[in-house]
Amino acid sequence: MAEPNQLVSPAVLRLLQDKLYEKRKVAALEIEKLIRLLASGKRTDDIRSVIHQLHKDFSSSHNPNSRKGGLIGLAACAIALGSQDVTPHLEGLINPVLVCSVDQDSRIRYFACESLYNIVKVARSDTMPYFNKLFDALTKLTADPDPNVRNGSDLLDRLLKDIVSEYPKFDISNCMVLLCDRIYTKNQFTRRFLMQWLIFLDSVPEINILTYLPKFLDALFEILGDPSHEIRQKCEATLDQILNNIHSEPETVRFNEMVNILICHCQSADDFIKVKAMLWMQEFIKLAGPVVLRYSSGILAAILPTLSYEDMMHKDIHEAAKSANVSFTKLVDNSYDIIGSRSTEEQESALPVGNVIQVLKTHLQHRSTSTKIAVIRWITHMLLRIPHRTFFYIDEIFEHLMNTLTDNSDKVVLLALECLAELASSSGGAALSSSPCNMTSSLVLNVYFKKMMVYLLNMFKDDNQFMENRCSFIVRRLCLLLNAENIYRIFSEILLEEDDCKFASRIVQLFNLILMTSRELFELRSQLQKAESKEASLMFCVLYKSWCHNPVATVSLCLLSQNYKHTYDLLLRFADIEITVDFLTEIDKLIQLLESPIFTYLRLQLLKVDSNEHLIKCMYALLMLLPQSRSFEVLKNRLACLPVTQLSAVKQTNRSSGNQTSEVDFSELLDHFVSIQEGHAGYKQHKALQAAKENVQDSAFSIS
Incomplete structure (x- = not known):
């Protein structure tokens, strides 16, 4: 094996660290010729020596121009080796470039993108063992403050997606770990990059991201509140696409792991997040069915106050909550009443009536008429469908229900009376x-x-x-x-x-x-x-x-x-x-x-x-x-x-009329x-005496 300095001529080495890009490109072409020659002679060690020299003397140099020369030289090596011979040398080619991708100089970061693109384009699926490193670098490059670097990273990003879509052994679980670790970022560019990857992965027929949905759904709803209108729209489109897929494959979705996430976001201060979460909740109730009943108290705590959004600006939120409430009510049927073969713990696990009653009691005092109407209808429904279990907790809500009779709304009072009538005639009591x-x-x-x-x-x-x-x-x-x-x-x-x-x-x-x-x-x-x-x-x-x-x-x-x-x-x-x-x-x-x-x-x-x-x-x-x-x-x-x-002829008779x-x-x-x-007379006399005594006491107090 020859020494590296003897393999690459001094003239080429000087050109490779020149400040002019054209001269560095000429040097790169010379290196490409050299590597082709070495590859044809199966001189693997010499190739490795050249790559090592480019890393040690150039890409790791303190001189910016040398680093630029090293990057273009490493890309030239990959091009010269071609897809058949590049695999053994990928580590030596990729790692130095990845180091330069976080360089302080934006031009060097740009050239690092260009170099990575050329290396990956040659190696294609052989770069998959380095996917974690490439994805991590892309996450940073897509958020680069320099637009040229971001544009360069977009090219590399598209190339990597093409390779992933063609690679049958792609490790989706590993990719989702990388994605979920970064998805809570506040950077708008990174958010867009990660959502694009979610959409891409969801579009690959062989990949099912619904399995991992519980890990990133919360973050998507957080992104939905991004200040950027573009990001919000992108996130909404992502959520809509995922929801469509859930409709197609509901059996693969772990609904129970995501209900609490939706409950949280249904109570968001951001109306855009609230309405989207409520729409998701509505679909979850329809698709998951009785599975969501164990989260009844949380779901109701999210739905009921949202029904108060009755103005035109919040019409979508109100309608979504209303529809979700109707669908959710239908899930509670007679099968959830007391069943002899099931323990109390099992019944409460399937439908926690006690917790539901507490939520209903709280919202029965809500300022909104729509919310109070929904609460009363829920209590009536429970008395009709699960009377025995409801009566275990009826004392907790009875007085609150009675007090709704003082409400200003006739509709609230009418519904409360219907509910009380059902309570008074229920078989549960x-x-x-x-x-x-x-x-x-x-x-x-x-x-x-x-x-x-x-x-x-x-x-x-x-x-x-x-x-x-x-x-x-x-x-x-x-x-x-x-x-x-x-x-x-x-x-x-x-x-x-x-x-x-x-x-x-x-x-x-x-x-x-x-x-x-x-x-x-x-x-x-x-x-x-x-x-x-x-x-x-x-x-x-x-x-x-x-x-x-x-x-x-x-x-x-x-x-x-x-x-x-x-x-x-x-x-x-x-x-x-x-x-x-x-x-x-x-x-x-x-x-x-x-x-x-x-x-x-x-x-x-x-x-x-x-x-x-x-x-x-x-x-x-x-x-x-x-x-x-x-x-x-x-x-x-x-x-x-x-x-x-006749009146004058009337005489006293013993006959009763x-x-x-x-x-x-x-x-x-x-x-x-x-x-x-007589009792009334005594009562009036007592009240009169009492009033007289009070007047005497008041007079004495005034005099003193």
């Missing part, structure tokens, strides 16, 4: 003991029915404005959902234990008005009016006992049920009751009610004077209670229409009425 006075309803109610009504009455008691504004709306809806009999029966039973007489009187007044006027209670009114069964009589008694808190409401109930004799007896007792302005106002409203279509039957009964003595006496008693007002004139004119001849209800002990009811009214 312990059954409420049946009442004998139920005439028409076959609905089986549970203990939460009474709990709901108790809580509702307390809400009315604590918030007078809520009671005045919402009582009729809520009660009428509940009567439709849970049967009016059930609502009024339990209300009456609860009210019997009420200590606040003022509240009891007002709430009875409201419930009575609803009973008398609302179309939702037509059937109950008819049952009470006809009193054709024992159950109807018992229902009358139940209502009567609580209606006694309001004398005028009691009279209207008795008139409705056609118990005219007892009504007359009650009216005579009014002489013992304090007549106030409010009391007279209620009687005034009763007269208006008697003129309404509800009491048409009663007005017609007035024509039968001989058989409705007590009814007529009731009307005259009401007339005597009224001051001479408009209502007085209305009732007086009505009574003036009675047949005068109205319904004949032998099951009712009216004497006992009258005693109960008197007892309740």
Whole structure:
């Protein structure tokens, strides 16, 4: 083997480190001729010596021109060796060039790109053992501040991709490790380079990058928030292409490893990231199915607040969240309710109901109407599909659900009432003991029915404005959902234990008005009016006992049920009751009610004077209670229409008018009425004394 200095002539060596590119190129051509000659003579050691000299004396030199000469000389060696002879010398050729690729001089970095391109172009697939080093160098070169270097790296990048696509033994797992290690970079050029590689790898039929998706999906969503519009668009296109591939091969995707990534980005502050993550979540729910249910709490925590984006600027986000929510709801079916063969831990693992309830409870107090509506629909759906498991945690959400009845949105209140109705009649709760006075309803109610009504009455008691504004709306809806009999029966039973007489009187007044006027209670009114069964009589008694808190409401109930004799007896007792302005106002409203279509039957009964003595006496008693007002004139004119001849011929008889209800002990009811009214009198006296004491204390404090 000859010495390196003897192989390359001094003249060529001088030209190789000349500052002019043309002279260095001439020297490179001479080296190329020399290497061809050595290769033809199989002088491998001499070739290695020349390459070593180029590395030691030139590419590693402190002289920039020498380094440039070394780079072009190494490329000339590769070209001269050709694809057949270059392989044994690749390490000596590639490594020195890679060192120069990070040189401080941008021109040297550019020539390093050019040299690498020529070496790789010759060796092609034989450079694959050096792929890691080449990829690492490309990652840096594509982010080079010098545009010429970046352009040079683009050529090398395309060449390397061509080789990879042709190489059947390409190690994709190794490549993905390299890519994932670098993908969290903030450099825009590097981000673009890495996304281009992802798109390229995804386009190669023999390569399936979906297996590695959990390792880089999070980073792609981070890149989606890049300040550069171009990078964002590039990233969006990458995500769209990957999602299309997921549609084609869902069986190869590990959905469970990526759900939490999407949950995070669905809550991003960047709307562009949020909407794309939500669209991915929607597709994951459809493609993965029940697999994602174990992440229910996180998914709901991401979807529910996003539903609040209702303005036109965020329409896409709202629609994506809405669609995802609908798809997700469909996954929860009866199969996830209590199953005897599965342990509680297994059931919670498949669908963590407890965690879901906590999320729903939190978002039930959200400011957005759309979010609250979605939450209520979720609770209703769970009560329908998995009632037994839902009831394990229902106490945690019950009060929050009740409090939504105070919401300003009618839709929220309506849905909350439907949800509460489902809760009160769900098979998941312990059954409420049946009442004998139920005439028409076959609905089986549970203990939460009474709990709901108790809580509702307390809400009315604590918030007078809520009671005045919402009582009729809520009660009428509940009567439709849970049967009016059930609502009024339990209300009456609860009210019997009420200590606040003022509240009891007002709430009875409201419930009575609803009973008398609302179309939702037509059937109950008819049952009470006809009193054709024992159950109807018992229902009358139940209502009567609580209606006694309001004398005028009691009279209207008795008139409705056609118990005219007892009504007359009650009216005579009014002489013992304090007549106030409010009391007279209620009687005034009763007269208006008697003129309404509800009491048409009663007005017609007035024509039968001989058989409705007590009814007529009731009307005259009401007339005597009224001051001479408009209502007085209305009732007086009505009574003036009675047949005068029959009225004058009426004699005292023992025959009772109205319904004949032998099951009712009216004497006992009258005693109960008197007892309740005495309680009201005592309550008023107590309140008056209490107010007087407070006034005395306030006066003493002022004087001191």
